[in-house]
Amino acid sequence: MVAALNLALIMQLAGVALAVAVDPYIRRENRCRVYAIVALVLYLLAEPQISTRFGDLLYRSAPVFWFTLLSALSYIARTLVLALFIRISGLTRGRKVLYMILAGNAVLCLSAFFVPWVFTFDANLRWHRGPLGFVPFAVSFLLNVWLVAGAIIKYRNTKIRESLAPVILSVFVAVAVILDVRLDYDPAVSFLTVAMTESSVFFYIWLHLQFVREHESALKAEQRIRIMVSQIQPHFLFNTLTTIQALTDIDPEKASEVIQKFAVYLRQNIDSLNREALIPVEKEIEHTRIYSEIEEVRFPSIRIDYEIEDKGFLLPPLTVQPMVENAIRHGVRGKKDGWVSVSVYREGSDHVISIRDNGKGFDVEQMINETRKGDHIGVKNVRDRIVDMTGGTFAIESEIGEGTSVTIRIPAEGAR
Secondary structure (H helix, E strand, C coil): CHHHHHHHHHHHHHHHHHHHHHCCCCCHHHHHHHHHHHHHHHHHHHHHHHHHHHHHHHCCCCHHHHHHHHHHHHHHHHHHHHHHHHHHCCCCCCHHHHHHHHHHHHHHHHHHHCCCCCEEECCCCCEEECCCCCHHHHHHHHHHHHHHHHHHHHCCCCCHHHHCHHHHHHHHHHHHHHHHHHCCCCCCCCHHHHHHHHHHHHHHHHHHHHHHHHHHHHHHHHHHHHHHHHHHHHHHHHHHHHHHHHHHHHCHHHHHHHHHHHHHHHHHHHHHHHHCCCEEHHHHHHHHHHHHHHHHHHCCCEEEEEEECCCCCEECCCCHHHHHHHHHHHHHCCCCCEEEEEEEEEECCEEEEEEEECCCCCCHHHHHHHHHCCCCHHHHHHHHHHHHHHCCEEEEEEECCCEEEEEEEEEHHHCC
């Protein structure tokens, strides 16, 4: 019966080690931690049985010393397993405190060589609990609570059933400790060893699910941003080149001037366009100024004003320029005295960017419905990047015949 139990537990631990070895979502440091857990649990599984069966032969030169050492190491190994689970879970706060607790527990357990505070063995190799014998169990309980609370907080956005996994596993460990302490018999394989083996298996499965979810979320966000930027860049370049082409027939000298400006713009800002990361607001305003200067050449009846009071924060590239482009193309381009105003200012804890025009205006509800069908992708791209990359907000107000106002708010804490 014991042999079958041993085989089952060893196979489970071997399965965890093999799964970790081929798991692409486990980072190298976490892979090493899982290997360490497997080794420690194997020690907890093998040591009591070896000592019981072969202790008289292996430790006969100094039996009290060896039994004291192995018992102390077993206490230390149990806390190390829990500490490694904490580290694998990605709980980084309080690491120094965690290491101090582990070191203090190890010193206390090893003090059994000198004083009988935690436990002692008599001349007949009978084990006796000392006045501080509860401390290793209290440390294990503390680390258990640390693991459960930290895992629940870190993964609180997962499904409720999944977030309960570390709680259930920790309850198994606690029940196993109670059974080992309360029952009178001394089994070859303790309940705690079985509980830790099973916890190793199921906790790895649970962590794997979290790692996969995090990886997929990051991958989707990256792909979404790549698609957004790839859709916007050609659109901006096409419109700029079209403007230059139109100027070559109207005013070649002006066309040459615009080409020079555009070349400077590309040379200074191509890195920002391809980087897909947040850029300084000054660079985005520079993008917009160059575009609007070209459009003002094409349409002398329109005016684009800038009032920049707030600087020094970051925002996604090609955020303001597409909105100014929309205001010109769909709002004021056909008006005799059309104007677009770009304001950047601080309001409370937000950086605010306001793009207003006195153009045709439109029905906002209708635009929202059309956006859901796949239209107005430029506006949707800007909004999505503001939300995804800065945690900000994007709002449009418009009145037919009066004009449109776009307000972008970026939280100050997410804009640097």
